[in-house]
Amino acid sequence: MKTNFTMIATMILTPLTLSGCKREPPVLTDRQVEQVFDAQQRVLDQQEILSQGRDELEADRRHWSERERSDPIIAKSIEAAGILFACCLPLALILLLLAKSKSEQVEEAKADPVLVEMLSTESKRLPQTPPRSDQANLPHH
Secondary structure, three states: OHHHHHHHHHHHHHHHHHHHHHOOOOOOOHHHHHHHHHHHHHHHHHHHHHHHHHHHHHHHHHHHHHHHHHHHHHHHHHHHHHHHHHHHHHHHHHHHHHHHHHHHHHHHHHHHHHHHHHHOOOOOOOOOOOOOOOOOOOOOO
16 A cells, blocks of 8 residues: 555656746846836836825824914914903903093082072073063963
């Protein structure tokens, strides 16, 4: 049985080894070699373009990442300024009303003597006419 196995192995391996030995490397023409080199060069060029695109994409990602970090800071600053303005607005209105009140008091102080003079019976500004008697105009019954 051992001899059968070696004989079968020899019969199978012999043609395989002989066929491998007879195989000659493929012969390429100069034109085919140039085409292979051109194809390899195009592949390298495409890889370079992809690498540049990847670098640009990474730079863009960094830019947006930096922008996302700075935008909340600006937004918080604007919000704080708005809140500060909103809190100071009532104080400004009160100061404005107080300033108007003081100027009105000054004008009232100037107007008081004029009013007193006009309301007095001996006013220099009002014409001096004797008081009218409404009794004369009343109908008699």
